Amino acid sequence: MNKNTIFRHTEMKRPEFEEFIKHTDYAILPVAAIEQHGPHLPFCCDVIIADYLSERIAEETGALLMATLRYTPSFSLRLYPGTVRVSDATFVETLVDISESMYIHGINTIYIFQSHVGAAAACKEAERKLLLSSQARIVNLVLPGIYEAMAKYCKSKRWHSKYVHAEEFETSCVLALRPELVDMSKAVSEYPEVDPLFGSISIPWSDFCKSGVVGDATVATAEKGKALLEFMVGKSVNLIQQHQKGLKDGRKYP
Numbered sequence: 001m002n003k004n005t006i007f008r009h010t011e012m013k014r015p016e017f018e019e020f021i022k023h024t025d026y027a028i029l030p031v032a033a034i035e036q037h038g039p040h041l042p043f044c045c046d047v048i049i050a051d052y053l054s055e056r057i058a059e060e061t062g063a064l065l066m067a068t069l070r071y072t073p074s075f076s077l078r079l080y081p082g083t084v085r086v087s088d089a090t091f092v093e094t095l096v097d098i099s100e101s102m103y104i105h106g107i108n109t110i111y112i113f114q115s116h117v118g119a120a121a122a123c124k125e126a127e128r129k130l131l132l133s134s135q136a137r138i139v140n141l142v143l144p145g146i147y148e149a150m151a152k153y154c155k156s157k158r159w160h161s162k163y164v165h166a167e168e169f170e171t172s173c174v175l176a177l178r179p180e181l182v183d184m185s186k187a188v189s190e191y192p193e194v195d196p197l198f199g200s201i202s203i204p205w206s207d208f209c210k211s212g213v214v215g216d217a218t219v220a221t222a223e224k225g226k227a228l229l230e231f232m233v234g235k236s237v238n239l240i241q242q243h244q245k246g247l248k249d250g251r252k253y254p
């Protein structure tokens, strides 16, 4: 297999696909979002990050690269103007249907590459649903290595241990990939107070965060973005290769 070829599902012709599935039975399905990312980043921030990382990972692993899912669950940010929310229930069924239809054609495992944490619960539910009812398999990858990479390359304080949104990390990544879509003159730093019931109650972020940025976007740079992205490519490729090796070695849950 030619390592530098990217096998793009949507651009293939049928004979190319038939040839492809003779030697490879796994795919990458990028999952992003169309949601507000503060005054300085575009709605498609997560799409930019998912597209780039998935392409690089597909190139390194030889996986089939499927089309990015853009309209996805975005519950917490739904009230900010411009955000599109798909319900978890709809999205679970979409993922199950995609996985089962690709399974019929010889794709046994779909690695869902998520750049958007808001879709994580639905992606997990889809994986479990398939485990109980189908031979098709999903493996969920949520920005592998992100927190390690942030500890290494980001300098600002994190707002929350779990959530990263429109701050130094995301802004740096978009500056590295699509700088013309970033308006750094509008970048802000905001550390909203966390309600003790945050997490226990699904409080809309627009209730407590005015700018839509949680953390410091002002210190972002393209150089940091390049380093962060490179780190996550390495981690993700490693996980997929390990998983594929486990499957070949015959482990049931590698």
Ligand SMILES: [Zn+2]
Residues within 6 Å of the ligand: 037, 045, 046, 115, 116, 165, 166, 170
């Ligand atoms: Zn984002």
